[in-house]
Amino acid sequence: MIIKEASFVSSNTEFEKCPPPDLPEYAFIGRSNVGKSSLINMITNREKLAKTSSTPGKTQLINHFIIDKSWYLVDLPGYGYAKISKSEREKWQKMTFDYLQQRTNLVCTFVLVDLRHSLQKSDLEFMEMMSENELPFNLVFTKADKLKKNEVERAVKAYLGEMLQFWEDAPASFVTSSERRDGRDELLKAIHDYNQL
Numbered sequence: 001m002i003i004k005e006a007s008f009v010s011s012n013t014e015f016e017k018c019p020p021p022d023l024p025e026y027a028f029i030g031r032s033n034v035g036k037s038s039l040i041n042m043i044t045n046r047e048k049l050a051k052t053s054s055t056p057g058k059t060q061l062i063n064h065f066i067i068d069k070s071w072y073l074v075d076l077p078g079y080g081y082a083k084i085s086k087s088e089r090e091k092w093q094k095m096t097f098d099y100l101q102q103r104t105n106l107v108c109t110f111v112l113v114d115l116r117h118s119l120q121k122s123d124l125e126f127m128e129m130m131s132e133n134e135l136p137f138n139l140v141f142t143k144a145d146k147l148k149k150n151e152v153e154r155a156v157k158a159y160l161g162e163m164l165q166f167w168e169d170a171p172a173s174f175v176t177s178s179e180r181r182d183g184r185d186e187l188l189k190a191i192h193d194y195n196q197l
């Protein structure tokens, strides 16, 4: 899929105020610093569409972008930032879970995890919430350029193996590097295929 147009629509703290749910929508989420903004910019071919924030955990907004007038890409606030206060965390949780559970046009969520790390508690908790609510998600491994090719394969296998302790099946997964623009075609193809359903 070739992206011709990608533009910012709105930032919201309440899912009710998000754009009318009239197009298929795909959300991107992960621990802060996982490489989410870089990935969004890489897949949309826009250097500064999603802001790479210098203060992780600061921006707690649901950001909508419209792609080729045909689907929404949603940048959700990151989680797992240690220094965040309990009330900020609760605010994040309410805003994000309300959105994920009630947004009627949300087709699938892409959960980003750093390929160099094992299954983290915050990722596990998030993915368990998704499963419990029967919300479909795919896994996106980020920063693959930081590992050698054989290490990438090993890391993916180990991560998916860990997931099988909690799930019967592992989700679909994508290996990406925003630095090298790896995984872009595969991600866009998946979204294109969903859009045809």
Ligand code: GDP
Binding pocket: 030, 031, 032, 033, 034, 035, 036, 037, 038, 039, 051, 052, 053, 056, 078, 142, 143, 144, 145, 146, 176, 177, 178, 179, 180
């Ligand atoms: P976010 O907080 O999840 O939006 O993460 P950012 O996109 O702001 O990235 C966090 C840090 O990781 C920044 O220093 C990026 O330059 C770096 N980063 C993001 N993606 C990649 C990648 O694919 N490869 C490498 N080597 N670094 C990356």
